[in-house]
Amino acid sequence: MSTTEEKIEAAAFxxxxxxxxxxxDAQNIDLMIxxxxxxxxxxxxxxxxAEKLGESVDYDQAREKIYGMPYSEWKDKHQEDATPEQLEKFAQRQKK
Known part of the structure; x- marks a missing residue:
């Protein structure tokens, strides 16, 4: 993979x-469904x-990178409880 391709992929990420x-407002359950x-x-x-590259990144650090803040903070501010309908759709998806 070229350096340019890596830069493009990193920028897209x-x-x-x-x-x-x-x-x-795009809840995780909706994304999963x-x-x-x-x-x-x-x-x-x-x-x-990160591990493949020999770097140590734990789950909390990784989630902070993805969420842009500690996960607990994001969850308190933005995550809603899943509705019964969402849970049913998720269960159906898991069966596929």
Whole structure:
């Protein structure tokens, strides 16, 4: 992979994070239902890729990178309880 390609991919990732940050109303459960991943998934992927490169990033650090603040703070400010309908849709998706 070229340096330019890595820069493009990194910029696209930063743009995805900015988009998610600008759309806090997009709840993680909705992302999971529609796309099969959420902000927490991104944090886990970030942590795994850091480990592959020999870097130590724990889950809380990774989530802070993705959420732009400590997860507990984001959760208190922006996360709503999942509705029964969302939970049912999520369960159906998990069966696929």
């Amino acid at each position: 930063r743009r995805l994070l900015a988009h998610l940050d600008a759309n806090k 529609l796309a099969g991943f959420c902000r927490n998934c991104l944090a886990k992927w970030y942590m795994a890729e």
